[in-house]
Amino acid sequence: MTEEEKEKQFQQRIDAGEKIEPRDWMPEAYKQTLFRQISQHAHSEIIGMQPEGNWLLRAPSLRAKKILLAKIQDEAGHGLYLYSAAETFGIDRTEMIAMLHSGKAKYSSIFNYPTLTWADMGAIGWLVDGAAIVNQTMLAKCSYVLYSRAMIRICKEEGFHQRQGYEIIAKMMNGTTAQRNMAQDSLNRWWEPSLMMFGPHDSESTHSKDSMKWKIKVESNDTLRQRFIDRTVEQAHHIGLTIPDKNLKYNKTTMHWETSEINWDEFWSVVKGNGPCNYQRISHHIHYHNEGKWVRDCATAFEKSREKENSSISI
């Protein structure tokens, strides 16, 4: 079979709604697009632990600390599911981490914003995880099975992430004036970056067309963003928050909330490395990755020293 015939057959499988397994034939461009997207998604989960880690030791109660710790642990898990899925394209984890460190691989720009107050733990869960859930629920239908399976598992686990975030914000909105102001300030800072999480407009998005053709994604950036806006505006109003957008209005005909144009210059500037925390996030990762090397080396040396171990293990 020629490459062209293989590609045609591949597209027929996709159109028929079949799922692609790691060992199946697939076009190079399909592999590259998926690898880029899945590894970027994995890096986002791992880097995303940092803004929350910032508040772990300052959580206001033991309950809040346990919840935050569980959420951060989930994110480590999500990163690992995704690294495993990305590895099926023949690029190992060492290489992926090197790409993250060199800046060749990106992660979600939202994590380049600082977490200044405890309310930000609420806003991240409610808005950032909320936006991620909208996106990931769609990606659970992805044609590549390993990505789809990881998404199904992640969506199931993230249900609590969003609810715990909204709970934090709602509790502050029931508190003192200072607490309500802190919650509003947090929404003011996270609202627009959350909308940016869905990526550029469909008309500007370089990868969108192919991704839709291959059913890597089955809904467009703008459709997903609108779904998030409609849900979130009402959740904000429900607890007395104001969406920081003077042009926000409900369109009775389309039954959607309309918002101002996003500041895309800021979006691209943060993607290119000029966000408030880009440097900090990557240097932190490099530092602790290198610090952990001796532990990995010891574990490997230990295994080599007792290779004839019994297969039954008591823990």
Next chain:
Amino acid sequence: MKNDNQFPQWEVFIQTKNGGPFEHQGSLHAADKKMALQNARDLYTRRNEGRSIWVVPTECIAATTADDAADFFDPANDKIYRTPNFYKMPQGTKNL
């Protein structure tokens, strides 16, 4: 970074309830069997999803592909007599 060691890859199978099958969940990296089991617990059963775990080095798994499937599973295609509905029972036969 070149000599950075990320450990071998393992596949994880989990039995969710007593008597049920062990089903593939995904993979992970670990230096040895014990670490693989502990990582599998932390990675795939944080919400009590399992009661027993198998881990298998990924390199030990052999698999068929979609490209081979037509030829590979061909022997079963013409053996419909392996299913109960192939057989005609006399009218009125019960409990069969």
